[in-house]
Amino acid sequence: MSSQSFESTRRRLTPKQADTVDRLCAAAVEVLREEDFAGLTVRTVASRAGVGPATAYTYFSSKEHLVAEVFWRRLSRSPRPEPSDSGRTGRVVAVLRDIALLLADEPGLSAAVTNALLGGDPDVEHLRGRIGLEIRGRLEGALGAGHDPDVLETLELLYAGALLRAGMGYGSYEQLADRLERSATMILE
Template sequence: MSRDAYESTRRRLNGKQADTVARLTEAAVVVLREHEFAGLTVRAVAATAGVGAATAYTYFSSKEHLVAEVFWRKLQASPNLEGVGPDPTARVLSVLRNIALLLADEPQVSAAVTNALLGADPEVQLLRDRIGFEIHGRLATAMEPGGSPEVLEAIEMLYAGALLRAGMGYGTYAHIAGRLEASARLILEHP
């Protein structure tokens, strides 16, 4: 496991602590499948993970922090496909589709991530920044070298808006991913 895998928003983790955090994030997904975001509590997640509530709170300040960490870990574990193929438009569309579909098969988790990432918790802000930086890097690498910063910003705005719409229930993540690709193609092919 890489050193980054032991990194937490609240503190550096040793192996045992990293295992506890992994169990908590996995348990959060289990609880979300049953109770959705409104019914999620750090205590319920701790119980599902077999961890004391006080221990869980040493790692996660809130349920929003916990759910943001779930998404961060899924993003980090997802393949980084931006270098595939010679066509920059196809590469950018591949990155967008990959990220948009990360949670497509987990609608309760997807909706919870939308809620969590809008939170004001300082740890959520840190994870939101990390997530944004990661997505920015993937998109920037997928674009042509020296690509337009304005086009990149437009694609990032499009992505954020599309996932917010999906999280608000205006379509499934699979449907939104298709619409995101079509809209991004318009921006990329007609800047």
């Protein structure tokens, strides 16, 4: 997907603006490799991206908004697992594992995402809704037609709780993926 196909939650973007947003998102990841979420500032990210702080705030209302956007972009760009003959449980496990491992190689970013998504900023709330709908859609596709809505909600709660635990440092994302697999299997079988 090209960066032009993404829209900031605050405005429509021209190609030049989309490039600026891409640079800000990439710079945020770079800063999070060196700093924890508490040390991240929009000003620092703007400097790293080569833009002024006022420009960065044109696109992102807060550092939480910026980090939530980075996660949204990674999630929406990640391919959905291909349908397989592995059955419902196998499909659901593949979805949960893919989402859990999305940030496994970026521990600073993964911890920041947990903090950011808990924020009350309206722009974060908007992205949290988009992220939730994307994950729900992936789980619905894996469950197949005629699935039990209570099972879907249980899987969503399972994932959200696991993400929170991993973001708090209670295990790695690889361990999270394994635990999600075992838990989803218990729920579905």
